[in-house]
Amino acid sequence: MIPLTHPASALENNWFTVDALDDSTFGISEYGQWMKVHSYLFVGTERAILVDSGLGVGNIRTIVEELTKLPVDVITSHAHWDHTGGHHLFDRFSAHILERDWIESSWQRYTKDIGNWLVKEPFSQEPPPQFEIKKYMPFHAKVDRLHRDGDVLDLGGRKLEIIHTPGHSPGHVCIHEEERGYLATADLLYKGVLLGGLKFSDPEDFHRSLLRLREFFPIGKLLPGHGRLNIENDLLDEAIEAFGRLAKKGLLKKESGLHEFDRLKIQL
Ligand SMILES: [Zn+2]
Ligand SMILES: [Zn+2]
Structure with missing residues (x-):
């Protein structure tokens, strides 16, 4: 990873950490909150794509504007509040049709719990001074545009593909860039507790989506x-094997509990 010496991190009270994955691809991370969320900025020659916008604790737009002056379109990996917190700072965003109801109306049912969840563990870094937990609200708005499986987004000089990967949530998508070999997996795959037992999760879809990601390897x-x-890239193999083992034991269903494996856990 290329270390980034960029003034962006001086903004927003150091809430965000920016890692340059190459000269035009950036991870924007929020390590100060226990969920350690990552958003990603892909910059082309004509426009840029921001995949997710984080928690909404700091102003991610100021960071993005330090990294590119091009127009930015936001892609929603899925509708959960920890990935859409900065959506309101941008002119437009897209989401999968199966996430639309959540973004436009279902969010209301979860508002109270979300503030508690955000600070379930104390922040390990000071949030920006303008942040107030009492005013914290999950993002909701009319979805501007829909994206779907197989859509190819041309940024000028580079192309990203949308892969519909339901399981964690019904309209969850991963983003693939064949040329540079990036695969943004959002909440389908990371090192930690994979969540397949949420209200709109589907453990069997989760398994199928992981299997599908193999096609891109x-x-x-x-x-x-x-x-x-x-x-590690082979974390995908471990996740697939883990879901396969649960299926064999008849445990690939909601409320079967927390299952522990070598490098990851699965909560169903
Ligand atoms: Zn999620
Ligand atoms: Zn998440």
Whole structure:
């Protein structure tokens, strides 16, 4: 990873950590909150794509504008509040049709719990001074545009493909860049506790989506949605094997509990 000496990190009270994965691809991480969320910025010659916008604790747009002056489109990996917190700072965003209801209306049912969840563990870094937990609200808005499986986004000089990967949530997508070998997996794959037992999760879809990601291998680098930024590519094999083992034992269903494996856990 190329160390980044960039003034962006001086903004927003150091809430964000920016890692340059190459000269035009950036991981934007929020290590100060226990979920350690990552968003990713892909910069082309004509426009840029921001995959997810983080927690909404700091202003991610100021960071993005330090990294590119091009127009930015936001892609929603899925509708959960920890990946859409900065969406309101941008002119437009897209989401999968199966996430639309969540973004436009279902968010209301979860508002109270989300603030508690955000600070379930104390922040390990000072949030920006303007942040107030009492005013914290999950993002909701009319979805501007829909994206779907197989869509190819041309940024000028580079292309990203949308892969529909339901399981964690119904309209969850991963983002693949064949030429540079990036695969952004959001909440489908990271090092930590994979969540397949949430209200709209489907453990069997989760398994199928992981299997589908294999079609895109070999890849250069996985870009996870949480936890450590650098994860081993063969974590996918372990996840697939783990889901396979649960299926064999008849445990691949909701409320079967927390299952522990070598490098990851699965909560169903
Ligand atoms: Zn999620
Ligand atoms: Zn998440």
